[in-house]
Amino acid sequence: MVLSCNGGDAYDWAKAVKEFDEAKSGVKGLVDAGVTELPRLFVHPAEHLLNNPTDPALQPELPTIDFAGLRQGRRREVVEAVRRASEEWGFFRIVNHGVPRQTMDAMLDAVRRFHEQPAEVKAPLYSDDSRRRVRFNSNSAIRENDAASWRDILTCVFNDDEIDRELIPEACREEVLEYVGRMIELRETMAEVMSEALGLPSNYLSEIECMKSEAMACLYYPVCPEPQKTLGTPKHSDTTFLTLLMQDTIGGLQILHGGQWVNVPPVPGALIANIGDLMQIISNDKFISVEHRVVAQPVGPRISVACFFTPSMSAAAKPFGPIKELLSDEKPAIYRKFMFRDYCQYYKIKGQDVSSALPHYKI
Numbered sequence: 001m002v003l004s005c006n007g008g009d010a011y012d013w014a015k016a017v018k019e020f021d022e023a024k025s026g027v028k029g030l031v032d033a034g035v036t037e038l039p040r041l042f043v044h045p046a047e048h049l050l051n052n053p054t055d056p057a058l059q060p061e062l063p064t065i066d067f068a069g070l071r072q073g074r075r076r077e078v079v080e081a082v083r084r085a086s087e088e089w090g091f092f093r094i095v096n097h098g099v100p101r102q103t104m105d106a107m108l109d110a111v112r113r114f115h116e117q118p119a120e121v122k123a124p125l126y127s128d129d130s131r132r133r134v135r136f137n138s139n140s141a142i143r144e145n146d147a148a149s150w151r152d153i154l155t156c157v158f159n160d161d162e163i164d165r166e167l168i169p170e171a172c173r174e175e176v177l178e179y180v181g182r183m184i185e186l187r188e189t190m191a192e193v194m195s196e197a198l199g200l201p202s203n204y205l206s207e208i209e210c211m212k213s214e215a216m217a218c219l220y221y222p223v224c225p226e227p228q229k230t231l232g233t234p235k236h237s238d239t240t241f242l243t244l245l246m247q248d249t250i251g252g253l254q255i256l257h258g259g260q261w262v263n264v265p266p267v268p269g270a271l272i273a274n275i276g277d278l279m280q281i282i283s284n285d286k287f288i289s290v291e292h293r294v295v296a297q298p299v300g301p302r303i304s305v306a307c308f309f310t311p312s313m314s315a316a317a318k319p320f321g322p323i324k325e326l327l328s329d330e331k332p333a334i335y336r337k338f339m340f341r342d343y344c345q346y347y348k349i350k351g352q353d354v355s356s357a358l359p360h361y362k363i
């Protein structure tokens with residue numbers, strides 16, 4: 001099918017997607033083949049690429065929260081900082097979170113090792129099928145007229161914290177298992193702190209099992225030959241309750257704050273937490289799910305690991321909606337109740353990269 005896209009001239013989009021997918025070698029495969037020009041499939045329209053004219057030195061600084069306070073009698077301060085950052089930024093950095101630096105560095109190395117294996121080793125995992133718990137791809141379901149992004153992803157899904165070690169690729173198995181265990185521990189702390197930040201009992205979020213499953217995206221952003229024409233990850237908000245992100249030292253993450261793109265420079269040893277759409281819904285807009293993206297770079301590869309927390313599979317048929325304790329005559333529910341499985345279905349039908357489902361659930 002010949003379609004008119006981006007520049008308006010004829011371009012066989014379907015053929016380009018098919019060729020790219022059939023190679024099963026992702027963006028890394030293009031780099032290994034020696035591309036010096038950005039393939040047309042990856043060229044984003046100019047409006048996706050707008051940046052700010054502002055001097056990066058004048059940009060506001062993402063809040064950093066020191067979780068050592070939780071162990072040192074400063075819990076109220078930490079909870080208050082989490083509340084403020086979740087309301088005003090939807091994003092914050094965490095230091096002294098308890099995940100050993102060695103575990104983090106080993107995980108970044110392991111992700112790199114996985115992606116830098118020969119293409120034929122990764123090819124059997126190449127898939128867009130969301131039912132596969134471990135899969136490798138580049139961009140999920142590239143749709144016509146929707147530019148692809150300059151990155152590859154290994155996704156590992158752990159439903160209800162269940163870990164099937166044999167499914168994890170050998171190149172990164174031990175590190176993934178160690179890292180996901182640490183993420184689950186930190187999730188417990190986050191669930192308590194965020195419950196308190198919402199003014200609820202500490203066990204509230206844990207009891208409703210809203211973060212009992214995790215999907216880990218192990219991202220690899222190869223050096224890009226023409227970074228000014230594409231993106232590493234396009235603008236989106238996370239569909240989850242909560243995301244815990246680790247990035248290496250390359251940088252490129254930006255969040256939309258106060259109408260401008262704000263850089264989130266890497267801080268060695270720190271993790272980033274961000275509120276997802278589901279948390280915005282149950283908090284009745286008290287906490288905000290904020291759009292973010294990753295710019296493409298002439299240097300790299302950049303490695304990052306995003307751990308997305310979503311409800312327990314047993315909660316699939318349970319209704320989620322604004323938490324009743326947060327509602328009053330002055331603050332009526334902004335969203336209707338829905339089943340988590342319907343929410344997943346919404347994205348399955350619309351595609352992963354659509355804008356957020358929040359308006360769909362608004363009353």
Ligand SMILES: O=C(O)CCC(=O)C(=O)O
Pocket residue numbers: 217219233238245247253292293294304305306
């Ligand atoms: O790679 C990153 O730093 C961010 C990735 C991201 O936002 C995502 O996968 O949802």
Ligand SMILES: [Fe+2]
Pocket residue numbers: 236237238292
């Ligand atoms: Fe994200």
